[in-house]
Amino acid sequence: MNEVTAFAPATVSNVGCGFDVLGFALETPGDEVTAAFGPAGVSIDDIQGDEGRLPRDAARNTAGVAAAALLEMLGESRGVRLRIRKGLPLASGLGGSAASAAAAVAAVNALCGGRASLDALVSCALQGEALGAGSAHADNIAPAICGGFVLVRRASPPDIVRLPVPAGLTAVVVHPDLEIETAKARALLGDTVPLKDAVRQWANLGALVDALHRSDFALLGRSIEDAIAEPRRAPLVPGLERIKQAARDAGALGAGLSGSGPSLFALCRDRPTAERAARAMEATVDAEMGVTHQTYVSSIAERGAHVVATCAS
DSSP, X not given: OOEEEEEEEEEEEETXXXXXXXXXXXXXEEXXXXXXXXXXXXXXXXXXXXXXXXXXSGXXXXXXXXXXXXXXXXXXXXXXEEXXXXXXXXXXSSOHHHHHHHHHHHXXXXXXXXXXXXXHHHHHHHHHHHXXXXXXXXXXXXXXXXXXXXXXXXXXXXXXXXXXXXXXXXXXXXXXXXXXXXXXXXXXXXXXXXXXXXXXXXXXXXXXXXXXXXXXXXXXHHHOOOSSHHHHHGGGSTTHHHHHHHHHHTTOXXXXXXXTSSOEEEXXXXXXXXXXXXXXXXXXXXXXXXXXXXXXXXXXXXXXXXXXXXXXX
């Protein structure tokens, strides 16, 4: 084959208590990247869905940087040309830079014979994520590549723990038409955390992992609490607490910011509950923000980045 297209899904990171270490993949939406052999190095032929805002220079584009890292790791002398289709809104808190990087390495790896391991794909995609997000954290990259619900024990070298997903667990994501740049949102966090907040966060993280293993929805709901990042980012998302409460009142187990926001997620025990929570969240976003929004109701996607089309010469 001389052309491969790969899809990588949107991801929810942090998941309340798991700042920089927890994330899960959605079925949809996502980004697609098409890779074809070309002159040495990496070039970007086209980007769709970004309104002309993303760099066409591969050295300044997350997909281009990730693809170049993989070519170098494989010792590949041939270059690649990329075409990118953004299915994710920019600066949305849904792992847009991660999805582009993940789709790029999945497409290039398949084009080159599928020689790279998942850990290698994560490492290379992280180089692109560092460009887009301002730092190399893997809580979006890991689920975008591996799928499922994951815990990042260590980003480099990757040590990714795949967590079980209880039957029926369904996510709601509401994306208000606002933008929050990840690098700026991270700057709000500072460099220190009060010990009492750290202890509370550790307790919630341990409880959430246990709840996933035992399908304990009540404990899962009690554990979706962020004592560190979300309180400092709350001013960026008008009505955050009321939107979260609306989701819980509709039956959601818990809710919070997806990544750095402005998207919000909720986890529910089944799809009917998720549909009710989605309507409640939408109504509250309308009342609190007065902006348009997109809503996604999805199971936790088992697959991460994967090939969706190939073309032979």
